[in-house]
Amino acid sequence: MRIATFNVNGINSRLPALLRWLEETQPDVACLQELKAPQEKFPEMEIRAAGYCPIWHGQKSWNGVAILARGTEPQELQRGLPGDPDDEQSRYIEAAVNGILVACLYLPNGNPAPGPKFDYKLRWFERLRLRAQELIATGAPVVIAGDYNVMPTELDVYKPERWLDDALFRPETRAAYQRLLDQGWTDALRTMHPGEVIYTFWDYFRDAYGRNAGLRIDHLLLSPALAPKLKAADVDRDVRGREKPSDHAPTWVELDWPKLG
DNA sequence: ATGGCAAGCGAAGCTTGA
Numbered sequence: 003m004r005i006a007t008f009n010v011n012g013i014n015s016r017l018p019a020l021l022r023w024l025e026e027t028q029p030d031v032a033c034l035q036e037l038k039a040p041q042e043k044f045p046e047m048e049i050r051a052a053g054y055c056p057i058w059h060g061q062k063s064w065n066g067v068a069i070l071a072r073g074t075e076p077q078e079l080q081r082g083l084p085g086d087p088d089d090e091q092s093r094y095i096e097a098a099v100n101g102i103l104v105a106c107l108y109l110p111n112g113n114p115a116p117g118p119k120f121d122y123k124l125r126w127f128e129r130l131r132l133r134a135q136e137l138i139a140t141g142a143p144v145v146i147a148g149d150y151n152v153m154p155t156e157l158d159v160y161k162p163e164r165w166l167d168d169a170l171f172r173p174e175t176r177a178a179y180q181r182l183l184d185q186g187w188t189d190a191l192r193t194m195h196p197g198e199v200i201y202t203f204w205d206y207f208r209d210a211y212g213r214n215a216g217l218r219i220d221h222l223l224l225s226p227a228l229a230p231k232l233k234a235a236d237v238d239r240d241v242r243g244r245e246k247p248s249d250h251a252p253t254w255v256e257l258d259w260p261k262l263g
Numbered sequence: 264a265t266g267g268c269a270a271g272c273g274a275a276g277c278t279t280g281a
Contacts, residue, residue, distance in 0.1 A: 039271095
């Protein structure tokens, strides 16, 4: 069973690229972020025509997350990250798919730091930590996938010294990610590629992709019940090099788990 | 150190992203 995460940077402007990738790689579950579309502008017909059943949480202009399941309806469990009823941003959705609890997130960027946006990021991170603790305590097979906007270590940044004060790499941010891992989560991509330079994002500026000036910020965390089932994890890097690409590449895990259908 | 690019909104140029 393959579960992927892909920050599409606008689902409607990215639709041809998304459909091509789905057709080519046939993930069983795809977690999408940065839909940048209100609820009613999600391209449900096109996604269903491609064989995927979606649930999504849209928002005008910014954010937005979705979970797509191939040939089966995701059973939605949670919409919005608990812990702050005043948080209007669409950054979190959870569903059960084929016996696995799938959480899809788009963690706040947090720049400029310090400042209110960075404070929001850290508060959001703390809410995530509490939710993740609840999920891990159930003992269920869980994957929390998405754009975490965190480079966990220096190995995950093309030029660490340039990013020290950035919200994606500041000590507080890395510490928050580490606290999450300390609950018992497995960072799937790093586990399968220890010591390897492997990125999931290249910005649009100055030929960052061509120079491999990238970041590893899209992660799939596996609960203890699921980590032993990890068979492979990788990045569909070539997708970033195509026409009209997202600035992120799809990232995925292959699990020893019965396939859908 | 800065600005480079892309997308949404809305119909130019600002905001946001990372």
